[in-house]
Amino acid sequence: MFVEEKSDIIDEIDKLIAKYGRNRSALLPVLHGIQKKYRYISDFAQQEIAKKLNIHPVEVYSVITFYSFLNKEPKGRNLVRICKSIVCDMKGKDAIVKALERELGIKMGETTKDKKITLEYLNCLGLCDKAPAMAINDRVYTNLTPEKAVELVNKIK
Numbered sequence: 001m002f003v004e005e006k007s008d009i010i011d012e013i014d015k016l017i018a019k020y021g022r023n024r025s026a027l028l029p030v031l032h033g034i035q036k037k038y039r040y041i042s043d044f045a046q047q048e049i050a051k052k053l054n055i056h057p058v059e060v061y062s063v064i065t066f067y068s069f070l071n072k073e074p075k076g077r078n079l080v081r082i083c084k085s086i087v088c089d090m091k092g093k094d095a096i097v098k099a100l101e102r103e104l105g106i107k108m109g110e111t112t113k114d115k116k117i118t119l120e121y122l123n124c125l126g127l128c129d130k131a132p133a134m135a136i137n138d139r140v141y142t143n144l145t146p147e148k149a150v151e152l153v154n155k156i157k
């Protein structure tokens with residue numbers, strides 16, 4: 001990471017702390033803000049946030065790992081997330097996963113080489129009556145078949 005990038009991250013953290021306060025309750029909104037701007041929360045950003053909020057870095061790390069919308073690693077520009085909960089599982093989630101892995105040439109949890117797409121699991125989207133479901137970025141798609149899922153993903157390839 002370049003010095004400019006580091007100072008940019010520090011500035012952004014300072015801005016967020018000025019907005020949300022220098023205390024423990026600011027942790028989640030600050031993490032959210034950093035994630036929004038950089039698409040992930042680097043080790044450097046985690047250390048800085050911990051230092052500035054006066055909390056242990058392990059606490060910052062555990063909050064990030066607890067919430068699936070917070071990332072420790074850089075992800076692709078598009079997040080394709082397939083519901084892995086029970087109803088979608090029973091309604092053919094595995095076939096969708098296989099079709100997408102084959103189409104993109106990556107496994108679940110991986111990102112395509114061109115950094116365009118990351119494949120991930122997520123928990124129940126609350127649309128079990130229309131299972132199987134998946135989300136592409138902020139949009140949710142339901143009643144999927146492997147063919148339909150591949151078609152949707154090809155639109156963002």
Ligand code: FES
Nearest residue numbers: 083085088125128
């Ligand atoms: S189990 Fe997949 S949406 Fe509920």
